[in-house]
Amino acid sequence: MNWEPSAALPALRARADLLAQLRDFFSQRNVLEVETPLLASAPVTDPNIEAYSLAQAPLYLQTSPEYAMKRLLAAESGPIYQICKAFRRGESGSRHNPEFSMLEWYRPGFDLQQLMAEVAELLIAVLGPRPLRFTRYSDLFQEVLALDIHTCSDAELCHRAQQAHGIDASALDRDSALDLLFSHDIEPGLGRTDYCFVENFPASQAALARLGTDEAGRSVARRFEVFINGLELANGYHELTDPDEQAQRFARDCHLRRERGQEVPPQDARLLAAMQAGLPDCSGVALGLDRLLMLKLGRHSLAEVLAFPAERI
Amino acid sequence: MASYSTSEFRSGLKVMLEGDPCSILDNEFVKPGKGQAFNRVKLRNLKSGRVWERTFKSGESLEGADVMDTDMEYLYNDGEFYYFMEPDTFEQHQADVAIVGDAAQWLKEQDLATVTLYNGAPLAVQPANFVELEIVETDPGLKGDTAQGGNKPAKLSTGAVVKVPLFLSEGEVIRVDTRTGEYQNRVR
Numbered sequence: 001m002n003w004e005p006s007a008a009l010p011a012l013r014a015r016a017d018l019l020a021q022l023r024d025f026f027s028q029r030n031v032l033e034v035e036t037p038l039l040a041s042a043p044v045t046d047p048n049i050e051a052y053s054l055a056q057a058p059l060y061l062q063t064s065p066e067y068a069m070k071r072l073l074a075a076e077s078g079p080i081y082q083i084c085k086a087f088r089r090g091e092s093g094s095r096h097n098p099e100f101s102m103l104e105w106y107r108p109g110f111d112l113q114q115l116m117a118e119v120a121e122l123l124i125a126v127l128g129p130r131p132l133r134f135t136r137y138s139d140l141f142q143e144v145l146a147l148d149i150h151t152c153s154d155a156e157l158c159h160r161a162q163q164a165h166g167i168d169a170s171a172l173d174r175d176s177a178l179d180l181l182f183s184h185d186i187e188p189g190l191g192r193t194d195y196c197f198v199e200n201f202p203a204s205q206a207a208l209a210r211l212g213t214d215e216a217g218r219s220v221a222r223r224f225e226v227f228i229n230g231l232e233l234a235n236g237y238h239e240l241t242d243p244d245e246q247a248q249r250f251a252r253d254c255h256l257r258r259e260r261g262q263e264v265p266p267q268d269a270r271l272l273a274a275m276q277a278g279l280p281d282c283s284g285v286a287l288g289l290d291r292l293l294m295l296k297l298g299r300h301s302l303a304e305v306l307a308f309p310a311e312r313i
Numbered sequence: 314m315a316s317y318s319t320s321e322f323r324s325g326l327k328v329m330l331e332g333d334p335c336s337i338l339d340n341e342f343v344k345p346g347k348g349q350a351f352n353r354v355k356l357r358n359l360k361s362g363r364v365w366e367r368t369f370k371s372g373e374s375l376e377g378a379d380v381m382d383t384d385m386e387y388l389y390n391d392g393e394f395y396y397f398m399e400p401d402t403f404e405q406h407q408a409d410v411a412i413v414g415d416a417a418q419w420l421k422e423q424d425l426a427t428v429t430l431y432n433g434a435p436l437a438v439q440p441a442n443f444v445e446l447e448i449v450e451t452d453p454g455l456k457g458d459t460a461q462g463g464n465k466p467a468k469l470s471t472g473a474v475v476k477v478p479l480f481l482s483e484g485e486v487i488r489v490d491t492r493t494g495e496y497q498n499r500v501r
Contacts, residue, residue: 048348090320090371091350093342165353165368172370179348180368187345207347225346235346286346 005307012307015293018126019083022103022289025122031079031105036068038085042268045253046207047260050089052098060265061087064286065104066208067271070239073106073282074274081105083289094301095231098310101289108280112238115283116197116224119234122287123195127228127296133194136214137182137201144186149178149202150218157181175204190227199224208249209237226287228295236285243275314377319352319369327359327380330367334359334378334431342371359429359436380436385428387420395420395438397428408435416440418473419491440491445500446470447486451477464496 005012026033043051043060044067051060062068064086072080086102107115120132141147147160157177162169165184172180190196203211206221214220222238240246250267257264293305303309317328322340329335335356344350350371357364359380369375385397385406394407395417406428410417412435419440420426429437451467467477467487475489477496488497 046347048344048350091342091344092320096342096344161368166366167351167368167370168373171373176349176370179345180351183343183345183348183351184353184368205347232346 002312006303006309006312007305007307011293011297011299011305014297015305018289018293018296021126022083022122025125026081026105029079029118031081031107032077034069034072034077034080034082035084036065036072036082038062038087040067040268042067042266042271045250045257045265045267047253047256047262050263051265052087052089053263053265058266063088064102066284066286067268069104069106069284070271070279071274073108074277074279076280079105079107092310094303095291097290097302097306099313100302102286103289103292104284104286106239106282106284108282110283112199112222112224112236112283115236115285119226119236119285119287120195120197123226123228126292131194133191133196134199135196136199137220140186140190140198141181144189145181147181150216175202178202178205187227187232188230191229191231196227197224198227201225206240206249207237208240208246210240210242212238231291231295232288233291233295234285234287236283238283239279239281241275241279241281243272246275247272314379316374316376318374319354319371322352322354327378328356328375329378330356330358330365330375333361334380334436335365336380338364343368344371359431362437379432381430382427383430384425387422387424387426389422390417390420397426397435397438400425406430406435408438412436413438416491418471419444419446419489421446421471442490442492443488443497444491445486445488446473448477448481448483451481451483453482 038061039059040062041059044063049063051063053060065082065084069080069082082104084102085099087099089098091098138149141149154174157174158169158172161167161172161177161180165180200214201221201223203219203221209221209223211219212222224236225232226234254264290302290305294302299305317326322337324337324339326337327334335358337354337356339355341353343353352369352371354367354369355364383399385399388396388398394409395413397406416438424444425441427439428435446469448467449470452465463479464476465479466474468474475494475496477487486500488500490497
């Protein structure tokens with residue numbers, strides 16, 4: 001029976017120091033620390049994220065504090081941050097734990113450039129200086145795989161994924177083929193010597209980000225992700241504020257879930273009401289705190305920075 | 314056989330892939346924060362010995378393979394087949410030369426070896442990690458030369474040829490690591 005923590009004590013002390021440093025970082029910037037419930041009546045609808053549901057109440061463990069924090073923003077909280085636990089069913093591995101710590105913050109009035117600059121300042125403060133690299137999702141496919149994702153067909157993408165990774169191509173759609181190629185072939189090489197910011201995700205992968213257009217007039221998601229040492233660390237949005245568009249995305253997610261035979265959770269009416277009342281123009285980002293600690297300490301698995309990972313609870 | 318979902322893939326689990334029994338070596342969960350989850354799996358094809366890398370969508374499953382590793386006593390061979398016996402049941406199994414492969418050079422009668430059974434028939438044979446075998450042919454030993462480096466080839470009773478220190482001579486029994494083919498020490 002493994003009763004001992006999987007992380008060494010110095011790693012647990014480093015976590016305490018990191019938390020203090022992050023609180024200081026936001027306090028100096030007048031960003032307010034908030035707490036929202038870990039229990040949620042309506043979890044995210046994203047078909048790629050599964051929440052744990054409770055047996056004794058129609059409630060879920062949150063997969064991120066996003067909806068609740070947006071309700072605070074709509075109530076004119078101003079800039080806010082939160083350090084909390086998030087839960088995702090079925091996500092387990094050396095870089096995933098079904099329960100993890102998240103740092104999420106929102107900046108009313110910031111566009112993505114401003115938010116990326118702040119993320120970079122935080123990374124430099126915590127991990128030390130490195131050059132910053134800003135690149136785009138489609139440029140990486142071109143550079144690493146010589147694929148033009150604007151022109152190549154779904155069949156071609158699925159074929160490439162099958163050739164390279166022996167996956168059953170009939171199990172893939174366009175977005176999952178892109179996810180596979182990105183996570184297997186591109187991501188491992190990102191942020192080896194720099195802090196790598198990837199922008200302009202496909203419009204089909206907008207999640208809760210607003211849509212925009214790139215310089216060629218193509219529709220893209222106003223989103224960025226940050227990669228360090230081949231590890232995805234943070235995910236930022238220029239937030240969608242339009243309640244009608246939000247309702248449509250809920251409906252689309254639920255439709256997709258029904259099609260795939262997944263559980264269809266309730267949609268968050270309180271978030272929609274808050275957006276009706278008015279969510280200020282803002283950008284927000286979620287950052288994996290356990291992964292940040294892993295990078296800071298030069299470790300290669302979450303178990304080395306968690307007191308008790310899922311295998312030991 | 315039961316089928317196993319990607320979340321149940323563990324090192325050592327035996328599954329069927331493309332009609333062949335395979336043993337899972339490694340299973341890595343890969344998932345973009347917003348996107349499809351995958352399992353990147355390394356498997357050893359137990360028929361060919363080759364290592365395959367395959368990616369599955371998380372939640373997919375594979376049929377279990379009826380594969381079992383059993384310790385058996387090696388009895389003898391008749392040039393075409395090698396015969397093994399389960400010590401508990403005395404049940405005998407025959408494995409042809411191709412299946413025994415390189416393991417043959419380490420098999421001494423009455424020693425235990427691990428026989429992998431697939432649907433009840435031998436699929437692979439693995440000798441014990443360490444075996445003790447007699448030297449049957451080597452240059453004469455150099456008395457007193459126990460400290461000096463240098464070695465010479467020695468042929469063992471099973472036919473294997475290993476490098477041994479110069480002081481050893483025919484008739485002596487040595488311990489060999491079958492994974493590397495390296496001499497370990499003199500037994501008697």
